[in-house]
Amino acid sequence: MRGQYALALGDDALVLAQRLGEWVARAPELEEDIALANIALDLLGQARTLLSYAGEQEGEGRDEDALAYWRDDREFRNVLLVELPNGDFAATMARQLVFAAYQYELYDRLRAGTDDTLAAIAGKAVKEVHYHRDHATQWVLRLGDGTDESRRRMVAALDAVWPYAGELFEPFDGADVDPATLREPWTAYVHGVLAEAGLDVPEPTAARRGGRAGLHTEHLGYLLAELQHLHRSHPGVTW
Amino acid sequence: MAPTDQRTDDREAAFYAIVDSDGRIEPRDDMPEAYRRSLVRQIAQHAHSEIIGMQPEGNWISRAPSLRRKAILLAKVQDEAGHGLYLYAAAETLGVSRDELLELLHTRKQKYSSIFNYPTLTWADVGAIGWLVDGAAITNQVPLTRCSYGPYARAMVRICKEESFHQRQGFESLLTLTRGTPAQKAMAQDALDRWWYPSLAMFGPPDTGEQVSGGHTEQSMRWGIKRFSNDELRQRFVDMTVPQSEVLGLTVPDPDLRWNDERGHYDFTQPDYDELFRVIKGDGPCNEQRLRHRVAAQEDGAWVREAAAAYASKRKQAAA
Amino acid sequence: MSEWPLWEVFIRARRGLSHQHVGSLHAPDAAMAVRNARDVYTRRGEGVSIWVVPSGQITASSPDEKDAFFDPAADKVYRHPTFYEVPAEAKHL
Numbered sequence: 001m002r003g004q005y006a007l008a009l010g011d012d013a014l015v016l017a018q019r020l021g022e023w024v025a026r027a028p029e030l031e032e033d034i035a036l037a038n039i040a041l042d043l044l045g046q047a048r049t050l051l052s053y054a055g056e057q058e059g060e061g062r063d064e065d066a067l068a069y070w071r072d073d074r075e076f077r078n079v080l081l082v083e084l085p086n087g088d089f090a091a092t093m094a095r096q097l098v099f100a101a102y103q104y105e106l107y108d109r110l111r112a113g114t115d116d117t118l119a120a121i122a123g124k125a126v127k128e129v130h131y132h133r134d135h136a137t138q139w140v141l142r143l144g145d146g147t148d149e150s151r152r153r154m155v156a157a158l159d160a161v162w163p164y165a166g167e168l169f170e171p172f173d174g175a176d177v178d179p180a181t182l183r184e185p186w187t188a189y190v191h192g193v194l195a196e197a198g199l200d201v202p203e204p205t206a207a208r209r210g211g212r213a214g215l216h217t218e219h220l221g222y223l224l225a226e227l228q229h230l231h232r233s234h235p236g237v238t239w
Numbered sequence: 240m241a242p243t244d245q246r247t248d249d250r251e252a253a254f255y256a257i258v259d260s261d262g263r264i265e266p267r268d269d270m271p272e273a274y275r276r277s278l279v280r281q282i283a284q285h286a287h288s289e290i291i292g293m294q295p296e297g298n299w300i301s302r303a304p305s306l307r308r309k310a311i312l313l314a315k316v317q318d319e320a321g322h323g324l325y326l327y328a329a330a331e332t333l334g335v336s337r338d339e340l341l342e343l344l345h346t347r348k349q350k351y352s353s354i355f356n357y358p359t360l361t362w363a364d365v366g367a368i369g370w371l372v373d374g375a376a377i378t379n380q381v382p383l384t385r386c387s388y389g390p391y392a393r394a395m396v397r398i399c400k401e402e403s404f405h406q407r408q409g410f411e412s413l414l415t416l417t418r419g420t421p422a423q424k425a426m427a428q429d430a431l432d433r434w435w436y437p438s439l440a441m442f443g444p445p446d447t448g449e450q451v452s453g454g455h456t457e458q459s460m461r462w463g464i465k466r467f468s469n470d471e472l473r474q475r476f477v478d479m480t481v482p483q484s485e486v487l488g489l490t491v492p493d494p495d496l497r498w499n500d501e502r503g504h505y506d507f508t509q510p511d512y513d514e515l516f517r518v519i520k521g522d523g524p525c526n527e528q529r530l531r532h533r534v535a536a537q538e539d540g541a542w543v544r545e546a547a548a549a550y551a552s553k554r555k556q557a558a559a
Numbered sequence: 560m561s562e563w564p565l566w567e568v569f570i571r572a573r574r575g576l577s578h579q580h581v582g583s584l585h586a587p588d589a590a591m592a593v594r595n596a597r598d599v600y601t602r603r604g605e606g607v608s609i610w611v612v613p614s615g616q617i618t619a620s621s622p623d624e625k626d627a628f629f630d631p632a633a634d635k636v637y638r639h640p641t642f643y644e645v646p647a648e649a650k651h652l
Contacts, residue, residue: 014306021300021309024316025293025532028540029563030324030337031584031595033293037317038598041310048306065305089543138591145553146546153542230362231304237419239304239362239412267619321599328583331565337585338562397582401603547587548561554588 003057004077005175006118007067008212009106010050011078014068015220016099017043018227022086035135039096042128049121069231073220080211081164083220087157090143090150094157096136101189102168104129105182113176137193144197151199158194159202166207258463263389266332274462278388279333280349281464283340286326287351291344291529293319295359296368304362311408312365318405322398329390345534353515354437356523363416363423363430369409371431371438371480377402378476379442387463410483417488424488431484432492440510442473477505565614566592568599570606578610586611 020040027033051064062070081099086092107129110122143154169183194201210216231239250269257264264270297316303309327337343349354372359365380402383395416427446456446468459465467475484491493508518526563585569578581600586592592611600606636642645652 018301021313024297024300024313025290025320026536026539028536028543029585030290030320030327031586031591031599032540032543033320034317034324034602035595035598037313037320038602041313041317044306044310044313048310051306068306069304089540135594138594142547142550142587142591143543146550147542149542150546150549226301230302234304234420234422237423238415239308267621317602321602324584324599325582328565331583336562394582544563544587547591548563551588 003054005172006050006057007054008077008172010047010054010067011076012082012099012103013043013050014047015076015078015223016082017041017047018223019082019084019086020092023092028089039132039135042125042132046121046125046128053117053121065231069228073216073224074214076211076214076216076220076224078211078216078220079164079167080208080217081161081167083211083217083223084161084164085219087160088153089139090153090157091160093136093139093143094154094161096132097140097190097193098161098165098168100129100133100136101186102165102182104133105185105189106177106179109177109182115176118176133189140193140199141197144194144199154197154199158199162202163205163208167209167211170207170209170212172212258387261385261463262387263392264387265389273458274464275333277459277462278391278464279330279335279340281459282326282330282333282391283335283343283349284351286323286330286340287344287349288355289319289323289326291351291355291533292372293323294529294532295355295357295525296365298359299362299365302362303365308412315369315405315408318401322394322401325394325397326391329388329394332390341537345530345537347521347530350519352441353518353523354441355529356518356525357433357437358525360433361426361430363413363426364434366409366412366416366427367430367434369405369407370413370483371409371434372441373402373405373409374480375438375441375476377406378472378479382466382472385466391464410487413487413489427487428489431489435492436510436514439473439477439507440512440515442476443469444512444515445509446470474504477507481505563587566596566611567614567617568592568596569610569612570596570600571608572605573607578608581605583614589613 017040020036020043023036023040024033027036047068048064051067055062055064055067081095084091084095104126107122107126111119111126113119113122140154143150145151168186169179172179191201251271254264254268254270254274256262257268264274293316296312296319300309300312300316303312327340330340331337340349344351354375359368377399380395380399384392384399386392386395413427413430416423456465456468481491481496496505496507498504499506517523521527564587565583566586566589567583568581570581571578584592584595584599586595589611593609596609596611601609632638
C-alpha cells in the first residue's frame with residue numbers, strides 16, 4: 001500500500017518535471033530559463049528517489065527506470081493537474097502555484113510521518129519546494145498586477161487550472177498524510193497570494209479527477225510516448 | 240604634433256603597455272575602438288553560440304533514455320544558458336546591452352557557431368556533442384581564460400570550470416553505448432561519422448594567406464585576445480581526441496588519419512571549408528529552425544518581461 | 560520595450576568570508592534579482608549569502624584618476640608588516 005503512495009507522489013514529480021523541461025530554451029528571459037530548469041531538476045530528483053522507494057516496497061525488482069519507462073498511462077497515478085500542457089507562461093505559473101503550495105504542505109507534514117524513508121525524502125524536498133512556491137508566488141504577483149495583458153492572461157490561467165486543484169485533496173488509500181488536511185493551509189496560502197495580486201479566487205467548479213486511479217487526460221499518453229519511446233526501443237540495455 | 244594626438248598616443252601606449260606585459264584591460268580603461276568592437280563581436284558570437292547550442296541538445300531532454308541521463312542533460316543545457324548569460328554580461332561591460340546583441344542575432348547581423356546548425360538525430364548525438372563539440376570548445380576556451388580583457392577572461396574561467404563535466408559526461412555516455420548492444424554501438428559510430436568534420440570546422444578556416452598576415456587572427460593575437468592560431472588549436476584537438484576514440488572503440492571517419500612521428504602529431508584530412516562557409520552564410524540543415532525557435536521564444540516572452548517591468552515601476556512609484 | 564535593469568551580484572562563499580563580486584544579471588526588481596542570482600550563481604553550492612546591487616548605483620573611481628588614487632599608496636611601505644624587522648626570538652608579532 002505504501003508503495004502505491006510513493007508511486008503516486010513520484011509520478012506527480014516526474015510528470016511535472018517532464019512538462020517544465022519543455023520550457024528549456026523557450027523561457028521569457030535567460031534568467032527564467034535557468035530558474036525553470038532548476039525547478040525541473042529538483043522535481044526530477046524527487047521523482048527518482050520516490051520511484052526507487054516505490055519499487056523497493058513493491059518488491060518485484062523494479063527500479064526507477066522500470067517504473068518510469070515501462071508503465072502505460074493507465075498505470076500512472078499522478079494527479080491530472082501536472083500533466084496539463086504548459087500553455088503560456090501564466091498557465092505554467094498558475095499550475096506551479098497550485099501544485100507547489102500543495103506539495104509544500106504535503107512534504108512539511110510527511111517529514112513527521114510514520115514512514116521514515118518518506119520522511120527523509122520529504123525533509124530534503126520541502127526546502128526545494130519552498131523555493132518553487134516562492135518562485136510561482138513572485139510571478140503570480142507580477143503577472144496579476146503587471147500590465148492589462150498579463151492580468152488578462154493570469155485570470156484565464158487560474159480559471160483553467162482551478163478545476164484540477166480539488167483532486168489534490170481527495171482521499172488516498174494508504175497515504176501517510178490525509179490529503180484532506182492539506183486543503184486548509186493550501187487555501188490560506190493561495191488565496192493570500194491572489195489577494196495580494198488583486199486577483200479574484202476563481203468560482204468553484206466541478207473537480208476534474210481520475211489521475212490517482214489511472215484515468216488521465218488525453219495529454220498524458222503523448223507525454224509518455226515521448227518520454228518512453230527510446231528506452232522501450234532497446235529493451236534491457238544500459239544507458 | 241597637436242596636443243590631442245599626443246594624448247591619444249599616450250593612451251594607446253598605456254593600453255599596449257598593459258597588453259604587452261600580459262596584464263588585463265578592465266572596462267573603464269582606455270582601449271582602441273577597434274579592440275572594443277572586435278571584443279564585442281567575439282563575445283557576442285560566443286554568447287549566441289551558447290544559447291543557440293541549447294536547442295540541439297535540449298531536443299533530447301524529453302526523450303532521454305534513463306532518468307539519470309535526463310537529469311544530467313537538463314543540468315548541462317541549463318549550464319549553457321548560464322554560460323550565455325555570463326558572456327552577455329561580459330559584453331555589456333563594453334557598452335552594449337543584451338537586447339541589442341540579441342537583436343543582432345535575430346536579424347542575422349551576428350553569427351553563432353556553425354556546429355549548432357546540424358541536427359541531433361539520435362540519442363548518441365547528445366554524447367557526441369558532449370565529447371567532440373564541448374571538447375573542441377574547451378580547446379578554444381582554455382586559452383581565453385588568459386585573454387587580455389578582464390571580464391571576458393573571468394567569464395571563461397567560470398565557464399571552463401563548469402564545462403569540465405560536460406565533456407566527461409558525453410564521453411561516458413558514448414562509452415556506455417559502445418559497450419552495449421550492436422545497435423547502440425552503431426548509433427555511436429553513426430554520430431561520430433556525422434559530427435567529426437563539423438567539429439574540426441569549429442576552429443575556423445585554416446591560417447593561410449591573408450588570414451595569417453594582416454588578417455583577423457594576427458590582429459587578435461596582437462591584442463592578446465587570441466593566443467593560438469586556428470590550425471594549432473585544431474591539431475591540438477585531433478591529437479587529444481584520436482586516442483579517446485580508440486578507448487571508445489570507434490573509427491574516426493578519415494582514411495588518411497595517421498600518426499606522424501616526425502611532426503609528433505596526427506596527420507588528418509581537413510574539413511570541407513566550402514561547407515563551413517555555406518553553413519555560416521545560412522545554408523545549413525537547421526539555420527532557419529534554430530533562429531525561428533530563438534525569435535519565437537523572445538517574442539512569446541515579451542508580454543512577461545513587460546509585465547514584470549510594469550509591476551516594478553508601479554512598486555517604485557508607490558514607495559516614492 | 561525597456562530591458563530589465565542590470566544588477567551586480569556579490570556572494571559570500573561561506574561563513575567567515577566577505578561577499579565577493581561574481582558577475583551580473585538582468586532582473587525587473589530587487590526581489591527577482593536576488594532569486595535569479597541564487598539560480599544563476601549558486602547552482603553548485605557556491606554561496607551562503609547573496610547581495611544584489613543595481614549596476615547603475617555603483618560609483619567607481621575613474622581610471623583617469625588612477626595615478627592620483629592609487630600611486631600614493633604604493634610608497635607607504637610602512638603600512639605593511641614586512642617593513643619592520645624584529646628579532647627572530649620575538650614570537651607572535
